[in-house]
Each structure stands twice: as structure tokens, then as C-alpha cells.
Amino acid sequence: MPYKVRPAVVGCAIRPAITGRDRSLEEIIYDISQAALADAGLTIEDIDGIVVGCNDQFDGRAISVMMASGPTGGVDRDILSTPSSSEHAFVLGALRVASGQFRTQLVVSWSPTEVSSMSEAQRLGADPYFHRALPLDELSAHAMQAGALNHVWPNAWVFAETVAVKNRRHAAVAWPDPSARPAPGKARWPLTDRMTTEPVTGAVAMVLAGADFVAERGFENPAWLRGMGWATEAAFLGDRDLSKAPALEEAARQAYEEAGIKDPAAAFDVVEITDATPYCELIAYDALGLCPREQIAARMAEGWFAKGGKSPVNLSGGVVTFNPVFCTGMIRIAEIAQQIRGKAGAHQVEGARLGLAHAGSGFALQYQSAVILGATPKGDAP
Amino acid sequence: MEQPMELLGRQEVWNIAYDHALGETASYFFTQIRDHGRIFGRRCAQSNRVLVPPRAFSDETLLPTTEWVEVGPGGRIEAFTFVYEQFNGLPPPPYAFGYVLLDGADTALGGYFRNVDLTNPREAAEKLAIGTRVVTKFAEQRKGDVLDFWFEIA
Numbered sequence: 090m091p092y093k094v095r096p097a098v099v100g101c102a103i104r105p106a107i108t109g110r111d112r113s114l115e116e117i118i119y120d121i122s123q124a125a126l127a128d129a130g131l132t133i134e135d136i137d138g139i140v141v142g143c144n145d146q147f148d149g150r151a152i153s154v155m156m157a158s159g160p161t162g163g164v165d166r167d168i169l170s171t172p173s174s175s176e177h178a179f180v181l182g183a184l185r186v187a188s189g190q191f192r193t194q195l196v197v198s199w200s201p202t203e204v205s206s207m208s209e210a211q212r213l214g215a216d217p218y219f220h221r222a223l224p225l226d227e228l229s230a231h232a233m234q235a236g237a238l239n240h241v242w243p244n245a246w247v248f249a250e251t252v253a254v255k256n257r258r259h260a261a262v263a264w265p266d267p268s269a270r271p272a273p274g275k276a277r278w279p280l281t282d283r284m285t286t287e288p289v290t291g292a293v294a295m296v297l298a299g300a301d302f303v304a305e306r307g308f309e310n311p312a313w314l315r316g317m318g319w320a321t322e323a324a325f326l327g328d329r330d331l332s333k334a335p336a337l338e339e340a341a342r343q344a345y346e347e348a349g350i351k352d353p354a355a356a357f358d359v360v361e362i363t364d365a366t367p368y369c370e371l372i373a374y375d376a377l378g379l380c381p382r383e384q385i386a387a388r389m390a391e392g393w394f395a396k397g398g399k400s401p402v403n404l405s406g407g408v409v410t411f412n413p414v415f416c417t418g419m420i421r422i423a424e425i426a427q428q429i430r431g432k433a434g435a436h437q438v439e440g441a442r443l444g445l446a447h448a449g450s451g452f453a454l455q456y457q458s459a460v461i462l463g464a465t466p467k468g469d470a471p
Numbered sequence: 472m473e474q475p476m477e478l479l480g481r482q483e484v485w486n487i488a489y490d491h492a493l494g495e496t497a498s499y500f501f502t503q504i505r506d507h508g509r510i511f512g513r514r515c516a517q518s519n520r521v522l523v524p525p526r527a528f529s530d531e532t533l534l535p536t537t538e539w540v541e542v543g544p545g546g547r548i549e550a551f552t553f554v555y556e557q558f559n560g561l562p563p564p565p566y567a568f569g570y571v572l573l574d575g576a577d578t579a580l581g582g583y584f585r586n587v588d589l590t591n592p593r594e595a596a597e598k599l600a601i602g603t604r605v606v607t608k609f610a611e612q613r614k615g616d617v618l619d620f621w622f623e624i625a
Contacts, residue, residue, distance in 0.1 A: 218524070220581055223583075240601040240602070
């Protein structure tokens with residue numbers, strides 16, 4: 090869709106794994122919001138609206154945005170929330186800037202681990218009629234998706250193991266201190282513990298600004314929104330072919346059309362994929378048009394998706410390294426923003442000019458979004 | 472040397488109950504299971520798809536469904552996994568659960584698999600491979616919920 094005003098990310102803060110008990114959730118939200126504003130060189134007075142992505146079950150607060158108005162700077166200001174997913178907070182914030190009605194937006198998401206059981210909290214996401222009496226948490230849904238992919242693609246498990254090794258290898262660069270990385274997660278057939286990770290507390294915030302504001306304030310390296318798309322799959326897993334991701338195909342189609350991208354396989358300097366499990370990454374390669382299944386073996390053999398490869402995926406270490414469950418999708422977008430801004434840190438791709446973020450969430454990634462960010466507002470897409 | 476500051480936590484437990492209305496469609500589905508040990512889906516007249524569990528409307532055509540169709544008790548496995556953790560109010564682990572496309576249905580129904588030895592997960596997974604034929608079994612005492620039935624290899 091045409092933007093009235095092209096949005097850009099001008100400030101960003103990512104904390105994918107917050108440990109310790111010295112900050113309450115409100116204080117974590119305050120810290121991440123202030124860090125993103127400071128990164129942009131702005132104050133809350135420069136912000137025209139706030140969008141937060143938060144999950145009531147994880148936060149232990151009904152209408153969690155109510156407690157977030159203070160720490161984000163939302164008192165007596167415009168603040169909305171997207172409980173559907175963290176990445177939808179980014180989408181809504183970007184649309185608000187693109188509408189021309191807002192010069193700037195602060196977008197914030199978080200995911201604590203204070204609930205006694207993340208699985209039980211996730212199970213509340215299942216309908217109380219037909220599915221609540223099943224052990225349906227995200228891990229169960231991801232496990233059944235992995236099994237579905239193994240069924241139609243018998244070698245998938247080999248590639249899944251390769252993906253997990255790749256992303257953990259990337260994590261060793263991005264997060265060199267091994268003690269900072271959580272232990273492997275639970276196994277649930279056919280997922281092994283090496284393919285999952287224990288959920289961690291995390292937070293992420295971005296400041297978005299329109300082209301006029303960017304010009305007025307002279308930001309050095311904005312990450313321009315070049316295209317985005319989002320779509321949702323059926324709520325009942327039994328209605329879906331879990332080996333495919335039609336909502337992601339649709340999200341990618343929207344994003345590529347907007348960005349003018351004809352050949353996604355060769356388009357991006359850096360890619361982040363929501364590897365809730367490595368099988369999710371394999372499905373996304375195909376759905377995003379990065380690599381058809383029949384070419385994955387050859388691509389992996391030549392290191393196409395690895396650090397230094399043609400289209401490196403998950404240099405941050407991905408979700409298999411840090412999984413702050415609810416905000417992990419928006420972190421994928423923030424990681425690409427930081428790559429384009431040249432501020433990704435140890436895993437920076439030198440000269441990255443165009444990046445793709447896949448943000449997925451929910452049971453077997455029911456919600457799918459694709460976001461393309463570039464170093465220029467438009468023009469140099471292949 | 473200064474002592475580290477004492478950091479407090481506060482545990483909150485909310486025990487509130489919801490009395491969810493199942494509506495006519497889910498009520499019929501569960502009373503048929505409870506009283507007769509039979510499973511029904513709803514047909515969308517436009518797409519001809521039979522939705523199981525039954526829906527009052529199709530989320531593809533957005534038309535009301537028009538007809539009850541008995542499905543099963545046979546079917547084939549669409550998805551499965553094994554669970555090793557205890558969930559509140561659910562059977563003691565380990566167990567297998569997943570989705571089965573019952574004969575006559577176009578969407579798969581979630582439920583438990585029983586009478587499969589899970590001692591060796593790989594061997595169990597071979598027995599429950601996607602596409603395997605199963606049959607629906609019903610508990611003798613039924614109360615009208617998902618735990619009234621389960622699937623066994625045919």
C-alpha cells in the first residue's frame with residue numbers, strides 16, 4: 090500500500106535476555122523505553138504516540154497496557170496495545186507514521202518469565218471448548234509442525250539439526266559469554282532439547298519517525314521501512330497443513346510487492362527468521378522465497394545462510410539462543426533495524442543495506458509478518 | 472563489605488472460574504459424544520467441507536454451516552507429539568496426543584492416543600506415523616468433553 094510518509098527506525102534498544110530480580114517489570118519497561126529514546130537522541134516530548142505489544146497471561150496483569158502507560162511515557166499521551174503479537178505493535182506504529190498523522194512513534198514490547206508455568210499460560214490461548222483439555226502450548230504446536238514437515242520431507246530433521254547448529258554458532262559471536270545463554274529447552278517429539286531453549290525475560294523498543302522528521306532532525310543512519318506484510322492462519326491446528334506457512338507466503342508477497350523485490354533469494358544482506366524451532370526456519374526459507382526445499386541441501390553445503398554467506402540468517406543467534414516468547418518477533422525486526430543502522434554489535438554485517446525480518450508468533454506461528462528495512466528510503470532493491 | 476540488598480518477590484495466585492457458554496453447535500457435539508458415543512461435524516453448503524470440531528460458520532466462506540454429518544469412528548493421524556510434563560488437570564505424563572482426520576471430515580480433531588508404549592519414543596513415533604489408520608474409542612462413563620474419547624491404532 091502507498092505510504093503518505095515513509096517511516097524509518099531511528100532508535101532501538103534490544104534486551105533479549107534479562108536476568109536477575111533487581112528490576113520489576115514496570116522498571117524493565119521504563120529502562121527499555123528510555124534506552125530507545127536515548128539511542129534516537131530524542132525525549133518523550135518528541136513522541137506523538139506509543140504502541141506496546143504485551144501479553145496479559147505472561148505479565149500477570151489484565152489489560153497489561155494499563156500499567157505500561159507510566160513506564161513508557163504514555164501518561165496523558167496516546168498509547169495503544171496489540172495483544173495479538175509484539176510484531177503487530179511494530180506494524181501498527183509504522184502504519185501510524187505512514188498515515189501522515191503522526192511524526193513519530195515509540196513501539197515497545199516485553200515478555201517476562203514470572204508465571205509459574207509458561208506452558209499453562211500459553212494453554213490459555215487455546216479455546217475452552219475443544220482444545221483446552223489438551224496439553225496445547227507453543228512447544229506442542231511447534232513439535233507437531235516439525236513432525237508434519239518430517240512427514241512430507243523425510244530429510245527435514247537433518248537440515249533442522251544443521252540450522253540449530255548454525256544459529257548456536259552465530260550466538261557464540263553475538264553473545265560470546267556462554268553463561269549469558271540459557272540452557273537447552275525441553276524435548277517434545279520430534280524436537281530434541283538442542284532445537285529449543287528455555288524461555289527468558291526480554292524487552293525491545295524502537296522509535297519510528299517519518300521522512301519529514303528524519304530530515305528535520307538529521308538522523309545519521311535511519312533504517313527505512315521498504316515493505317511489510319502480515320497475515321494470520323486458522324486458529325484450530327487441525328484446520329491447517331502444518332508443513333506449510335500460507336500466511337507467511339502472503340505476508341512476504343505483500344512486503345516484496347511494496348519493496349519492489351523480484352528475487353528475494355539474492356536480495357538481502359542480512360535476514361532474521363523466527364526460529365522458534367529450526368523447523369520454523371526451514372519452513373520460512375521456502376515461504377519467504379529464500380530457497381526452495383529442493384535446493385536447501387546445496388545452499389547449506391555452501392554456507393549460504395551462515396555468517397559470511399550470501400544471505401546470512403539469524404546472526405543474532407535467533408530464537409534458539411534467546412526466546413523471550415512474546416517479544417521475540419519484534420526483536421527479529423529490531424535486529425534487522427540495528428544491522429541497517431550499523432549498530433548490531435559483534436554480529437554486524439559490514440555495509441548491510443537491505444534486510445528482511447520474519448516475525449512469527451503463536452501456536453505453530455499462527456501470526457506471520459515480514460518486514461523489509463533498507464539504508465535508503467527506496468530505489469536500490471534488486 | 473556491604474551486604475547485597477535483599478530483593479523480595481511476591482507470589483500471586485488467582486483462582487477464578489469461567490462458566491463458558493458452549494452454544495448450540497458445541498453443545499450438540501458434546502451431548503452426542505456423551506449420550507451416544509458418536510462424533511458429528513458441520514457441513515458448509517458452499518464449500519462442501521465438513522468441519523470437525525463443528526463450527527456454526529465456516530471461517531473460509533463466512534456462511535453459516537447447514538448440516539450435521541456423522542464422522543469417524545475411523546480416521547488417520549495428521550499430527551502427533553509426546554508430552555513428558557504434567558499439565559494442570561490433564562492425564563499424568565507421558566502421553567501422546569495430536570490430531571486425527573476422521574473419515575468423512577475435512578478438518579482434523581484433537582485428542583489423545585492410547586495403548587501405545589512410549590518407552591522408546593522412536594518406536595512409538597513409527598507406530599503413530601502421520602497417515603496411520605486409527606479408530607476412536609469412547610470411555611464407558613462420559614461427561615461431554617474431549618477426555619470422553621481417544622484414538623487407538625486400528
